[in-house]
Amino acid sequence: MTSSPQLVLAMLADARLPTGSHAHSAGLEPAVMAGLSDQGRRLDEIPAFARSRLRTVTATEAGTAVVTRHQWLAGGSLSGVEDAWAARTPSAAVRAATRQLGRGYLRLAYGLWPEEMAAAFERGAVPPRPLVLGVIGAVTGLSSRQVAQLVGYDDVQTTASAALKLVPLDPIEAMRWVLQLHPDIDAMADDVERLTEPAEIPASGAPLLDEHAERHAVTTRRLFSA
Amino acid sequence: MPETPARSFRLGVAGPVGTGKSSLIALLCRELSGELSMGVITNDIYTDEDAQFLRSAGVLDIERIRAVETGACPHTAIRDDVTPNLIAVEDLERDFAPLDIVIVESGGDNLTATFSPALVDAQIFVLDVAGGGDVARKGGPGIARADLLVVNKTDLGPYVDVDVARMIAEAGDAREGGPVLGLSKHDPVSIAALVDWVRQMTTTVAGGGHVPIDPGPMAPHSHLDSHGEPFTHTHPDEHEPGHAN
Numbered sequence: 001m002t003s004s005p006q007l008v009l010a011m012l013a014d015a016r017l018p019t020g021s022h023a024h025s026a027g028l029e030p031a032v033m034a035g036l037s038d039q040g041r042r043l044d045e046i047p048a049f050a051r052s053r054l055r056t057v058t059a060t061e062a063g064t065a066v067v068t069r070h071q072w073l074a075g076g077s078l079s080g081v082e083d084a085w086a087a088r089t090p091s092a093a094v095r096a097a098t099r100q101l102g103r104g105y106l107r108l109a110y111g112l113w114p115e116e117m118a119a120a121f122e123r124g125a126v127p128p129r130p131l132v133l134g135v136i137g138a139v140t141g142l143s144s145r146q147v148a149q150l151v152g153y154d155d156v157q158t159t160a161s162a163a164l165k166l167v168p169l170d171p172i173e174a175m176r177w178v179l180q181l182h183p184d185i186d187a188m189a190d191d192v193e194r195l196t197e198p199a200e201i202p203a204s205g206a207p208l209l210d211e212h213a214e215r216h217a218v219t220t221r222r223l224f225s226a
Numbered sequence: 227m228p229e230t231p232a233r234s235f236r237l238g239v240a241g242p243v244g245t246g247k248s249s250l251i252a253l254l255c256r257e258l259s260g261e262l263s264m265g266v267i268t269n270d271i272y273t274d275e276d277a278q279f280l281r282s283a284g285v286l287d288i289e290r291i292r293a294v295e296t297g298a299c300p301h302t303a304i305r306d307d308v309t310p311n312l313i314a315v316e317d318l319e320r321d322f323a324p325l326d327i328v329i330v331e332s333g334g335d336n337l338t339a340t341f342s343p344a345l346v347d348a349q350i351f352v353l354d355v356a357g358g359g360d361v362a363r364k365g366g367p368g369i370a371r372a373d374l375l376v377v378n379k380t381d382l383g384p385y386v387d388v389d390v391a392r393m394i395a396e397a398g399d400a401r402e403g404g405p406v407l408g409l410s411k412h413d414p415v416s417i418a419a420l421v422d423w424v425r426q427m428t429t430t431v432a433g434g435g436h437v438p439i440d441p442g443p444m445a446p447h448s449h450l451d452s453h454g455e456p457f458t459h460t461h462p463d464e465h466e467p468g469h470a471n
């Protein structure tokens with residue numbers, strides 16, 4: 001069976017993909033709880049938040065996925081990539097959420113591409129999501145650019161859909177944000193698509209988002225896990 | 227993840243908010259944890275109160291009670307995307323191998339929320355008397371086709387003007403004879419009946435003698451055909467719209 005990379009990309013970017021990501025908000029709920037958008041009175045802060053993520057934490061995640069794809073196709077080991085990702089993701093709460101998402105994607109990927117995934121990840125492994133996405137990209141023929149776009153698009157779309165639950169918002173407005181962020185997603189992909197080595201992964205952190213994430217991890221009232 | 231410690235019997239407990247799902251699970255833990263190795267997963271919507279309630283009930287080692295977050299979509303978490311719940315089940319099975327039974331409590335949701343057979347082997351749907359005597363008759367997939375329908379809080383019947391015997395009889399009709407159990411935490415006979423059902427189901431599932439039944443989005447129901455004869459069917463294409471996010 002051969003499937004086209006474009007359709008694999010559409011499938012992976014579909015919100016209905018069963019990976020457990022519906023319990024995540026790409027850091028939006030923690031930020032909203034800390035005052036972002038002032039309960040929806042300054043809605044434009046939300047797309048600005050998504051843009052900031054694309055330039056910082058999401059670039060790190062996309063770079064990790066791109067480098068994973070390259071290393072896997074080149075027959076290399078992934079442990080250096082995982083270390084590089086962890087070193088660039090200082091918040092334990094963010095690392096835990098990203099590994100939780102990684103498990104969900106890996107569970108699905110094991111079901112769809114069992115041999116390929118078993119070769120890449122040991123049983124019981126809990127890799128962060130960008131590692132799983134990078135390997136999926138490698139085994140399904142996605143280009144490095146498509147992998148980067150997938151990570152960027154997913155982050156923006158997750159933010160927009162979570163916003164619908166968190167603030168008063170017209171869904172068409174949320175989709176307009178996503179559309180208007182397409183150039184930003186592409187710009188991020190431009191920056192990371194040619195990376196091949198773990199050391200090249202962007203280390204562009206967002207300390208305030210990390211602080212929000214840490215606080216969110218211990219709150220007892222929340223809709224989203226992270 | 228293809229880890230394979232012994233697979234437990236996975237039992238879902240669904241039903242509207244406040245009908246007594248957590249209480250029923252606490253009761254099962256109290257009655258059965260001496261003879262079965264158990265685990266519990268709660269699906270809270272906004273807090274981890276269900277997990278906290280069960281932990282504080284002191285009926286099961288708190289490590290065996292885990293909360294799963296549902297991103298404001300309790301329905302999705304037991305139906306369209308069961309990933310977080312399955313991961314939690316597999317973790318419990320790994321950490322406490324061999325487990326006999328894992329009970330999954332759904333986040334209190336509406337009448338149409340039922341578990342996917344990808345997540346549970348069998349499911350109990352819980353209604354309560356206080357929700358009104360008509361609810362059982364109105365039906366819905368969980369009421370009609372869960373493996374067991376519990377009509378809980380029978381002790382409250384006189385206070386809410388519900389004829390409990392009639393409610394149970396109408397539930398039996400809606401289920402075309404499927405099992406219905408009137409339950410009250412103050413009625414030891416009803417508790418023993420519930421515990422027996424779970425004990426037997428655990429044995430049946432462990433022995434491979436049970437095929438999970440999907441209550442589905444709509445129960446089979448009857449119409450008169452063009453010759454005036456009743457026929458029974460389902461509506462396979464009238465699924466609820468997707469609710470993936």
Ligand SMILES: Nc1nc2c(ncn2[C@@H]2O[C@H](COP(=O)(O)OP(=O)(O)OP(=O)(O)O)[C@@H](O)[C@H]2O)c(=O)[nH]1
Pocket residue numbers: 242243244245246247248249250276333334335378379380381382409410411412
């Ligand atoms: N009178 C009476 N009350 C009961 C019985 N079982 C449960 N309750 C009460 O019903 C209330 C709700 O019980 P829970 O077990 O928390 O219900 P739940 O379905 O888990 O609720 P959610 O998780 O919030 O949907 C509590 O106040 C219980 O004490 C019963 O048999 N009789």
Ligand SMILES: [Mg+2]
Pocket residue numbers: 247248249276331
């Ligand atoms: Mg409960």
